[in-house]
Amino acid sequence: MIGYVVRRVLATIPVMAVVALFVFSLLFIAPGDPAAVIAGDQATPEQVERIRQSLGLDRPFLVQFSDWVWRLLHADLGRSIFTNLPVTTMIAQRIEPTMSLTLITLVLSVTIAVPIGVLAAWKAGTLIDRAIMGFAVFGFSVPVFVIGYLLAYVFALELEWLPVQGYTPISQGVLPWLENLILPSIALGCVYIALIARITRAAMLEVLQQDYIRTARAKGLAQTPILFIHALKNASVPIVTVIGIGIALLIGGAVVTESVFAIPGLGRLTVDAILRRDYPVIQGIVLLFSFVYVLVNLGVDLVYTLIDPRIRY
Amino acid sequence: MDRRTFLKATAGAGAFAASGLAAPAIAQGAKVLRFVPQANLANFDPIWTTQYVVRNASVLVWDTLYGFDENLKPQRQMVEAEETSSDGLTWTFKLRAGLKFHDGEPVRAKDVVASLTRWCARDTMGLMIKALQQELVAPDDRTVKWVLKKPFPKMLLALAKNSTPMAFIMPERIAKTDPFKQIDDYVGSGPMKFVKGEWVPGAKAVFEKFADYKPRDEKASWLAGGKNMLVDRIEWVVMPDPATAAAALQNGEVDWWENPIADLVPLLKKNRNIAVDIADPLGNIGAFRMNHLFPPFNDVKVRRAVLMALDQEEYMRALVGDDNSLWKPLPGYFTPGTPLYTEEGGEILKGKRDIAAAKKLLAESSYKGEPVTCVVAQDQPITKAQGDVTAELLKRLGMNVDFVATDWGTVGQRRALKSPPGQGGWGMFHTWHAGADCLNPAVYIAIRATGDGAWFGWPNVPSVEKEVDAWFDAKNLDEEKAAISRLNKAALDNVVYAPTGFFLSYQAWRKNVSGIVKGPIPFPWGVSKA
Numbered sequence: 001m002i003g004y005v006v007r008r009v010l011a012t013i014p015v016m017a018v019v020a021l022f023v024f025s026l027l028f029i030a031p032g033d034p035a036a037v038i039a040g041d042q043a044t045p046e047q048v049e050r051i052r053q054s055l056g057l058d059r060p061f062l063v064q065f066s067d068w069v070w071r072l073l074h075a076d077l078g079r080s081i082f083t084n085l086p087v088t089t090m091i092a093q094r095i096e097p098t099m100s101l102t103l104i105t106l107v108l109s110v111t112i113a114v115p116i117g118v119l120a121a122w123k124a125g126t127l128i129d130r131a132i133m134g135f136a137v138f139g140f141s142v143p144v145f146v147i148g149y150l151l152a153y154v155f156a157l158e159l160e161w162l163p164v165q166g167y168t169p170i171s172q173g174v175l176p177w178l179e180n181l182i183l184p185s186i187a188l189g190c191v192y193i194a195l196i197a198r199i200t201r202a203a204m205l206e207v208l209q210q211d212y213i214r215t216a217r218a219k220g221l222a223q224t225p226i227l228f229i230h231a232l233k234n235a236s237v238p239i240v241t242v243i244g245i246g247i248a249l250l251i252g253g254a255v256v257t258e259s260v261f262a263i264p265g266l267g268r269l270t271v272d273a274i275l276r277r278d279y280p281v282i283q284g285i286v287l288l289f290s291f292v293y294v295l296v297n298l299g300v301d302l303v304y305t306l307i308d309p310r311i312r313y
Numbered sequence: 314m315d316r317r318t319f320l321k322a323t324a325g326a327g328a329f330a331a332s333g334l335a336a337p338a339i340a341q342g343a344k345v346l347r348f349v350p351q352a353n354l355a356n357f358d359p360i361w362t363t364q365y366v367v368r369n370a371s372v373l374v375w376d377t378l379y380g381f382d383e384n385l386k387p388q389r390q391m392v393e394a395e396e397t398s399s400d401g402l403t404w405t406f407k408l409r410a411g412l413k414f415h416d417g418e419p420v421r422a423k424d425v426v427a428s429l430t431r432w433c434a435r436d437t438m439g440l441m442i443k444a445l446q447q448e449l450v451a452p453d454d455r456t457v458k459w460v461l462k463k464p465f466p467k468m469l470l471a472l473a474k475n476s477t478p479m480a481f482i483m484p485e486r487i488a489k490t491d492p493f494k495q496i497d498d499y500v501g502s503g504p505m506k507f508v509k510g511e512w513v514p515g516a517k518a519v520f521e522k523f524a525d526y527k528p529r530d531e532k533a534s535w536l537a538g539g540k541n542m543l544v545d546r547i548e549w550v551v552m553p554d555p556a557t558a559a560a561a562l563q564n565g566e567v568d569w570w571e572n573p574i575a576d577l578v579p580l581l582k583k584n585r586n587i588a589v590d591i592a593d594p595l596g597n598i599g600a601f602r603m604n605h606l607f608p609p610f611n612d613v614k615v616r617r618a619v620l621m622a623l624d625q626e627e628y629m630r631a632l633v634g635d636d637n638s639l640w641k642p643l644p645g646y647f648t649p650g651t652p653l654y655t656e657e658g659g660e661i662l663k664g665k666r667d668i669a670a671a672k673k674l675l676a677e678s679s680y681k682g683e684p685v686t687c688v689v690a691q692d693q694p695i696t697k698a699q700g701d702v703t704a705e706l707l708k709r710l711g712m713n714v715d716f717v718a719t720d721w722g723t724v725g726q727r728r729a730l731k732s733p734p735g736q737g738g739w740g741m742f743h744t745w746h747a748g749a750d751c752l753n754p755a756v757y758i759a760i761r762a763t764g765d766g767a768w769f770g771w772p773n774v775p776s777v778e779k780e781v782d783a784w785f786d787a788k789n790l791d792e793e794k795a796a797i798s799r800l801n802k803a804a805l806d807n808v809v810y811a812p813t814g815f816f817l818s819y820q821a822w823r824k825n826v827s828g829i830v831k832g833p834i835p836f837p838w839g840v841s842k843a
Contacts (some may be wrong), residue, residue: 036725038356040363040477044758044766045729047435047493051361054493082355083514084495093513152560164560165552262552262561264516271553272353272515275692277722 005302012294019290020072020283024065027279033057034081034277055081068283077287078280080273087284090269097167098265100177101257102250104185109192110243116193117200117239118227124205132197139194144253148187148260155183165262184261188253192246199242203235210234236307244300251289343545344842346826347567348835349558353551354518357507358496360435363477365747369571369834370549372536373520374415375481375501378406378425379473380536383832385651385752387473388537390529391420391482391502393455401464402447408455413525414484415506422451427488429459432480434492438471438755439480467755467785475536475833476749476756504528504540504838505547518549533839535832543828543841562587562821568842569822571835574694575633581821591638592820593833595648595748599628599699599813600759602770603741607733609685609712610740610770614678616808620661622671622710628813631698643815645801646760648748653794658802662812668709675710684715686734688742690724699743699813715740728769742769748815749833753793754781754800762809770810776803 035052036043043051052058056067071078077087120132156164162183168176207213208231216226255267266285273281304311352366359371380390389395391412396405412420426449433439433446447460459468472480482488483501490496499507505520512518528539550567552558559577561567563584572592573581581587603610603619610616629640641649644659656663685707689700700716707714715734719727724742732738751757761781764773780800787793822829828840 031726032720032722033726033729034722036729037722038362043363048729050493054491080514084356084497085514090514094516149556152557156564157560160564164564164566165557166550166561166566259553260557262516262550262554262557264513268553269515272355275720275722276355 001305005298008298008301012291012298015294016287016291020069020287021065023283023286024068025061027277027282028061028064030277032277034279037276038082068280072287077284080281081278082276087280090281091266091284091288094264094266094269096169097258097263098254098267100167100170100181101184101188101254101263101265102247104178104181105189105192105250106243106247108185109189109196109246112189113193113196114200114232114239117197118204118232120197120201121204121208122223122227124201129201133201136194136198139190142190144187144191144256145260147190148184148257151183151187152261167263167265180261180263184257184263187260188250188257191253192249195246195249196239196242200235200239203238204231207231207235233307237304240300240303240307244296247296248293251292344543345546345548346544346569346837346840346842347548347550348837349552349561349567349570350549350835351572353515353553354512354549355514356495357499357512357518359481360431360478360492361495363435365477368475368477368479370507370518370520371479371481371501372503372834373505373547373837374499374503374507375483376412376503376540377472377480377482377536379469380538381473381475382534382537383830384534387469388531388534390473390537391425395469401466402461404459404461404468406457406459408457409527409529410455411527412502413527414502415500415523416484417525418484419454420482420502421454421485422457423454424485424488425457425482426451427485428482429457429480431483431488431490431492432478436471436478436480437758438467438474439478441465441755442468442471466788470753470755473536474749474756476747476752502526504542516551518551520547520549521545528838533836535830535836536834540838542838544837547837562823565823568826569820569829569835569840571820573819573821575636575639575819578636578819578821586824587821588824588829589819589821590829591831592818592835593748594650594817594831595752595833596815596817597695597748598643598646598648598746598751598815599632599695599743600745600810601699601703601741601743601813602728602759602768602810603808604734604739604770605772606731607738607740608683609678609680612679613807614674615680616811617661618671618675618678618710619706620805620808620811621674622666622668622706623662623811623813624666624706625662625812625814627702627706628699629816631702632695632814632816639818640814640816643812644805646751646757646804646809646812647753647797647801648751649815651748651752652790653753653797655794655798655801657798658805661805671710675712680712682713684713684734684740686715686717686738686740688717688719688724688727688739690721690743691718692720695745696721696724696743699745702813703741703743731771747833753797754784760800760804760809762804762807772807772809774803774807774809777807777809779803 035048039048039051079086080090116132120129123129152164155162162179166180168180170177213231216230254265255271258265258267270285350366354366354370356362359367376391378392379387382388391408392406393409394407414420433443442465445461445463445465447462449459451457487496487498499509504523504526506523508519508521522542522545528541531538533539555574555577558570562570578589582589603616605611625642633639644656644662647654690696704714704716727739728742730738734740746759754760758768761767762772762774762777764771777800780796783796784793787796825843830836
């Protein structure tokens with residue numbers, strides 16, 4: 001097992017190298033010029049060129065790439081073209097809101113989605129099942145920003161229960177922290193809840209038709225242990241897989257959610273950096289997201305061994 | 314790893330993450346003004362970049378020798394008195410006594426010399442002065458002497474102007490930074506200090522009142538007069554989504570929003586706690602520029618045919634909707650309501666549009682149906698709306714439109730290319746100019762027609778440049794006006810660029826905030842919060 005983990009962690013190195021090369025190349029060939037953005041409308045072409053030179057953007061691809069890789073090997077992601085701040089500082093400034101939003105959404109989603117998925121499977125074909133699946137279709141279909149605006153209108157503007165926007169660090173108190181995250185987490189969680197609930201239902205439906213479930217029922221076992229101990233554990237592999245895959249959905253959704261609720265997270269930083277062509281920041285964030293995604297996949301693979309003893313690495 | 318170790322490790326990670334967003338220490342009872350700026354403060358060097366949002370933040374932190382008042386007249390700010398030699402070649406400026414930087418150091422003449430030197434390398438007027446400069450020295454701590462080879466009558470205008478980059482005064486150690494490199498020390502002598510530790514680019518910027526600031530005794534008027542701060546702290550809260558900003562203003566989470574979009578203004582006006590008014594009376598001029606280097610727009614007949622067909626109301630409606638108080642037709646190039654405004658030569662843009670005559674002129678031109686590469690940034694509402702109208706206009710004229718929908722960053726790069734439109738270049742692109750940048754030729758790079766050295770589109774119209782020179786040499790306002798009238802006509806006759814109209818925008822604030830004035834910058838001095 002430990003050998004497997006070490007092998008998987010080592011395998012992330014070539015993956016990250018490919019990601020790095022891909023991201024750098026893509027940004028190099030993409031149109032747009034940060035120097036022109038910095039110089040502004042009134043600048044002459046000569047001034048734009050001077051800025052480009054001072055940023056080192058006039059150098060050949062290989063020189064820029066090798067310079068970037070060399071710094072990367074020294075744990076230096078470089079400095080933002082626009083803010084002149086180290087990319088690591090900018091990521092550190094933004095990581096807490098995104099981590100908080102993602103974690104709360106994850107907890108909220110799993111807590112809601114798994115039970116309702118189980119319930120839908122148990123009550124398959126009934127009104128409850130249809131209502132839950134109807135909600136799932138709604139969650140899939142309605143864009144995050146629409147849900148966000150609706151929630152802000154009802155709970156912030158009309159009822160005045162929660163703030164419209166912003167983020168309070170957890171260091172300033174758990175309650176204010178939660179207050180700022182409730183609406184964005186619900187907005188972001190809708191699609192995730194829908195996804196997990198549907199997969200849970202499908203997996204459970206298959207398991208509930210197995211002979212051992214029939215046997216458990218025949219033995220007179222109560223419904224709750226049948227569903228949550230015997231059936232759910234055996235249906236968990238696809239559910240855990242989809243939770244893992246869904247992390248990517250959450251990261252993508254965080255970009256929109258953070259804009260709608262003005263949360264200063266990595267999602268907004270990414271959009272701002274892309275619009276301005278702030279290459280070092282884009283590269284840093286994409287690398288970070290890729291690394292997180294690889295780690296999540298590793299975590300999911302390891303969880304398989306806990307829920308299904310037949311899986312061995 | 315056991316459970317306790319795991320918990321310790323995760324707690325440590327949480328603490329690390331939290332350290333990035335340290336809690337601000339705000340004094341009890343401090344008055345905090347929460348302001349939503351027009352854009353993100355992504356950097357903070359007003360010489361290195363010319364973005365308006367950077368300038369707007371910079372007026373809090375850095376002071377200037379002179380400042381425009383609301384009549385667009387340069388007034389003394391850091392300067393106590395100035396003197397010009399009889400031949401007009403030597404300017405001597407005496408600084409006010411007791412001026413201090415935020416680090417406690419006095420403002421000295423050598424700081425001014427270094428700051429003006431850096432500014433001169435980046436500003437259009439600064440470059441003109443630099444070309445005439447014999448020496449710029451500091452004979453003593455409060456005196457700056459600028460000796461020129463030729464008189465430059467617009468000196469005070471250059472030092473007071475609010476178009477970017479403004480001539481901000483920084484400590485010498487900061488001002489010695491290469492003008493093409495960004496500063497990372499934000500010490501100024503303005504009424505507010507920049508709190509670097511709380512700056513989260515893209516989200517928040519914080520300014521605190523500078524206790525040692527010495528405001529002038531005169532009443533504040535735009536960038537002139539006493540910059541008295543009536544709040545202790547200003548927090549800039551960046552909100553990329555206008556609907557969120559509107560909701561936050563209604564909810565009282567922010568106090569002042571610089572640029573609500575026209576669609577949301579009716580909603581804000583309905584709220585009894587919110588005041589809405591015009592933000593900047595100097596407004597903006599919508600524009601599209603045609604590439605004078607290549608067909609079809611290297612032919613003045615094609616450019617004039619487009620101008621003949623152009624209906625400014627269509628453009629303005631696309632920008633501001635039905636609100637008639639937000640726009641005016643602009644048969645000229647200079648900012649309406651300012652001393653040099655003229656409509657000379659503007660008949661081509663007035664009255665009912667005559668498409669048939671425009672088509673006839675186009676038929677007489679060299680245009681042979683080649684594609685017109687119309688590059689339009691979709692991520693900027695102003696350029697997107699104008700681009701859509703232009704595409705229809707060109708089609709009505711029977712032109713073959715190659716509509717390139719892209720983003721502003723790409724437009725910024727592509728418009729600098731002098732290659733033919735079919736080889737990566739362009740035929741036309743859309744933009745807009747702040748009215749403050751269209752007051753006179755000194756600050757108006759878009760009107761210049763020097764060919765290769767001109768702004769994108771590279772118009773080459775000697776008759777325009779002749780009148781620019783005449784304006785610079787003008788001895789009084791009447792002479793200036795005469796030169797600008799001729800210039801306006803020459804520029805319209807040759808279609809230096811196409812003005813699509815003059816438009817204004819709103820600002821909105823909570824009614825417990827008072828003292829907000831209309832101006833080209835959201836001036837925070839004199840603003841108080843109950």
